[in-house]
Amino acid sequence: MSRGGGQTQVLVAEVVPSGRGAAAAPAFEAAPRIPLVKSARGEARIGDLVTVTVRGRGARVTAVHGPAGSPRAALRALLVAEGLDRPFPRAALEEAEAADPAAVPADRGRRDMRDQRVITIDPEGAKDHDDAIAVAPEPGGGVRLWVHIADVSRFVPAGGELDREAARRGNSVYVPGSVVPMLPPRLSTDLCSLRPDEDRAAVTAEMVVGPDGEVGEARFGRSMIRSDRRLTYGEVDHVLGGGGLGDATLEGEIRLAAEAARRLLEVRRRRGALEAHSGEPVVTFAGDRVASMRIEAQTPAHSLVEECMIAANEAVARYLIARNRATVFRHHEDPSGSRIELLYAQLDELDVATPPLPDGPLPGTARRAAAAAAAGAVARHLAAGGRGGDALWALVLRSLRQAYYSASEVGHSGLASAAYLHFTSPIRRYPDLLVHRALLDALGVGDPAPGPAELDAAADHCSDTERAAAVVERRADDICAAFLLMEVLAGRGWDEPVEARVTGLIDAGLFLTFDEVFTGFLPSRRLEDDHYRADPLGVALIGQGTGRRIRLGDTLGVRVARVQPLRGRIELEPQGTPIARRTPSSRERRRRAAARGR
Secondary structure, three states, X not given: OOEOXXXXXXXXXXXXXXXXXXXXXXXXXXXXXXXXXHHHOOXXXXXXXXXXXXXXXXXXXXXXXXXXXXXXXXXXXHHHHOOOOOOOOHHHHHHHHOOOHHHHHHOOOOEEOOOXXXXXXXXXXXXXXXEEEEEEXXXXXXXXEEEEEEOHHHOOOOOOHHHHHHHHXXXXXXXXXXXXXXXXXXXXXXXXXXXXXXXXXXXXXXXXXXXXXXXXXXXXXXXXXXXXXXXXXXXXXXXHOOOOOOOHHHHHHHHHHHHHHHHHHHHHHHHOOOOOOOOEEEEEEEOOEEEEEEEEOOOHHHHHHHHHHHHHHHHHHHHHHHOOOOOOEEEEXXXXXXXXXXXXXXXXXXXXXXXXXXXXXXXXXXXHHHHHHHHHHHHHHHHOOOOOOHHHHHHHHHOOOOOEXXXXXXOEOOOOEOOOOOOXXXXXXXXXXXXXXXXXXXXXXXXXXXXXXXXXXXXXHHHHHHHHHHHHHHHHHHHHHHHHHHHXXXXXXXXXXXXXXXXXXXXXXXXXXXXXXXXXXXXXXXOOOOOEEEOXXXXXXXXXXXXXXXXXXXXXXXXXXXXXXXXXXXXXXXXXXXXXXXXXOHHHHHHHHHHHHO
């Protein structure tokens, strides 16, 4: 993406041959090449990714990022292209370096909890640990749950250089192998990271989860903790699957935390929370190569952590609302009635048995319940061996509105929560830091919290930076997948056909996923047996002459026609006839069944 204004333009490009010289071909967007005279190339060579500054009619290389064939160089260049390469201002770094952890234990109101058994649970290779938990059994079958969150506000005073830079960034941005942090490493991976065997300042939410899963008691405060052990999701899943870690006490606490999480989840389900199953891509590098890529599905360990964090977020929200304290909430609106009706029609067309929708306009609670019921129907359909896979979950998710930050709207439709905010990740999300300030002010142990006008502006800005980060992170994953596919094809050959599943479609063609992690596009123009158009529901391409239907969830034999690693694009071509038979629609099948019945 180019940046700049007026007579100056800055872009990231690949240096390519051009006649007897060279040119800068924009790396991540379709745009004309820009000639580069030899004196303007500096040390850049053909095939390098570079930053080019264009003034008037002249262009000059101002930075070299590495070979275009290097995945790591491509990711670095992507961050530059998106304007995420800005270093921390010197004043912010100096403020971070001046932070004095020795003075923390003497803070007013800080509770010494360093003798408590505390654990962190994170993905393999995580660098920042902003949350930790501890549990203990309660009389009567309850579970006392402590959620400890890094006390970032202790080291980031409101209005200082660190605060201004964190507010500008809004959040950390994660791409495979690296992160653009919201806070300097001195804080994000050191003083504010709850590392094992080190004293750390925290803000603690202490809750009692009853036998019925309801949180009946909650209190909050500043604390001093010392994490006993860092666990990975894999280790926790090992224990929950019946294995051991050589520490019977620790294993018992993991199981007790899992029981508390199970109860919390059951309450959310009874409230009508929506459960949509999706995984996150995990990329592994070997030197400068993408060695592997997999989709990490939700496991019991993920659920354990998620339910504990949701409970803490809700408890803090209820506390602040009860005291009429302004803060930034996480708002998720109920889906619209038209989107729910479309979702049910789409699922019906794809043979997913859904409960009937009530007649007439649906109120908000009914729309929320209908979305949750649709998700449950998809889960049952797939568990019974039905077709569709991730394409069905994508339909459910597209029927929902996008969550955002708000200083006034408090409900969260997807979680069926009347009061929700983000409290648990102040290292990487600025709204969480604002929530900490509001909570500590309400407790009488912190500085004055920001007012409504500042919160409104911060909520809007952080919603924007979150959406922008999500786009960059998806592009980074696509780039890594394309680089990996190039290696795979070099080994098995470009002519080798693969079975791919239709996971999306538009008039122009089909999106197909194969080998779990690769998604390519098959243009309609390559389906030479007919002219295909999308049906009105957007769940099938229909041949205008033959009536053939290619539906979401169908599998096709395809070959890879082209890969553009820097753009993360994979183009496919069909292997033979796209579908050998005409697939009747669900309505046609019902008509035939009715006719047989008569």
